[in-house]
Amino acid sequence: AKAGVVLNPSTPAVTLEDVAGDLDFVLVMSVNPGFGGQAFIPHSVEKVRRVREVLARAGSNAPIEIDGGIDARTA
Numbered sequence: 001a002k003a004g005v006v007l008n009p010s011t012p013a014v015t016l017e018d019v020a021g022d023l024d025f026v027l028v029m030s031v032n033p034g035f036g037g038q039a040f041i042p043h044s045v046e047k048v049r050r051v052r053e054v055l056a057r058a059g060s061n062a063p064i065e066i067d068g069g070i071d072a073r074t075a
Contacts (some may be wrong), residue, residue, distance in 0.1 A: 008033065009041050013050035020058035026051050031068030040069030 001026035009032055016026065028051060030044035044066060051064050053063060 002042045007051070009044065009047075013047055013054050016051065017058075020036075020060055020062075023055070023060060023062045024056070025063050025065060027065045027067060029068050030066050030070065030074075032040070032054055038052050040071075040074040044068075
């Protein structure tokens with residue numbers, strides 16, 4: 001088993017600070033979970049950068065995944 005965290009769009013990256021060193025991965029949701037067909041939330045790109053900063057400060061190289069509204073343009 002691996003330890004992971006999912007961050008909804010309204011959950012700030014700093015929420016990870018206390019557990020960042022223990023994580024095997026982080027999933028950033030780029031839509032609000034619950035129903036399909038939603039548009040990509042543009043500020044998710046900056047959130048991924050902030051998550052990487054939090055992980056780096058903890059000495060973690062855990063991968064960051066992103067889910068929701070991903071297509072050829074947003075990828």
